[in-house]
Amino acid sequence: MHDEFDEDEPGDDQEEYSVSKSQLKREAHALLDLxxxxxxxxxxSLAKIPLPDNILDAVNSARKxxxxxxxxxxxxxxxxxMRKTDAEPIQAAYESITDHxxxxxxxxxQIETWRDRLITEGDSALGELLSQHPDADRQHLRQLMRSAKKERELNKAPRAARELFQYLKGLMAGKVS
Known part of the structure; x- marks a missing residue:
């Protein structure tokens, strides 16, 4: 009869579920970094994170x-x-903000790469861009490309390159036709 209970010792359950001191320190450092x-x-961005009032007050104090x-x-x-609260929703909200x-x-x-390619490669890059965005204004793009290329050659301020960037930004957002 006593043999049935010899397999389970009272300390076994605690050892399986206890967390090591090193693991606790790693978790504490992760929360400190967060x-x-x-x-x-x-x-x-901070307003988008679901923080308890005490943590929000502490964060605002630290900013000052x-x-x-x-x-x-x-x-x-x-x-x-943070160790006293559930940090998972806070971590998830922070990651979604940083991912954005x-x-x-x-x-x-990506837009900068397209701008640079259009200026350096010329018509080959323009053809590729127009195949991806057929609604783009070819004439306006060529004009911006020529102006930006001339500005680079003359070491002038990159006004046309900025305009080209803004046009590409609007084009890729679907706001330019």
Whole structure:
């Protein structure tokens, strides 16, 4: 009869579910890093994140601090507050905001690449662009391309290149015909 209970010792269940001290420290550092990132966000982006009032107040206080020691203590305090709350929705909201920023930056890089290709490659790049965007104004694009190329050759301010960029930005957003 006693043999049935020998397999389960009282300490076994605790060992399976306990988290190591190192893991707790890694999680605490991750929350501290998230707190630092929250402090660096602008007000509009921060408003989109579902923060409890105490964390929001702590983040706003940290934004006003300029002394390194005080700021470091405040960031530690934010990390402590975050450990007491469920940080998953906060992390998810932060990632969605930063993913949106990354997508915007990638889109702008794509437009810059098209602008540079149009200026350097000329008609071959224009043909490729027009195949992707048949509603583009070919004559206006060629005029902007010629002006931008001439500005580069003469080392003038890139006014036409900026205009070309803005036109491409509107074209890729579907606002230009």
């Amino acid at each position: 707190g630092k990132k929250l402090v660096q966000l602008d007000k509009a 601090m300029h002394q390194h020691g005080a700021l470091k203590r405040q960031l530690q305090f934010i990390g402590k507050l 920023f990354r997508a915007d930056i990638q889109h702008l890089h």
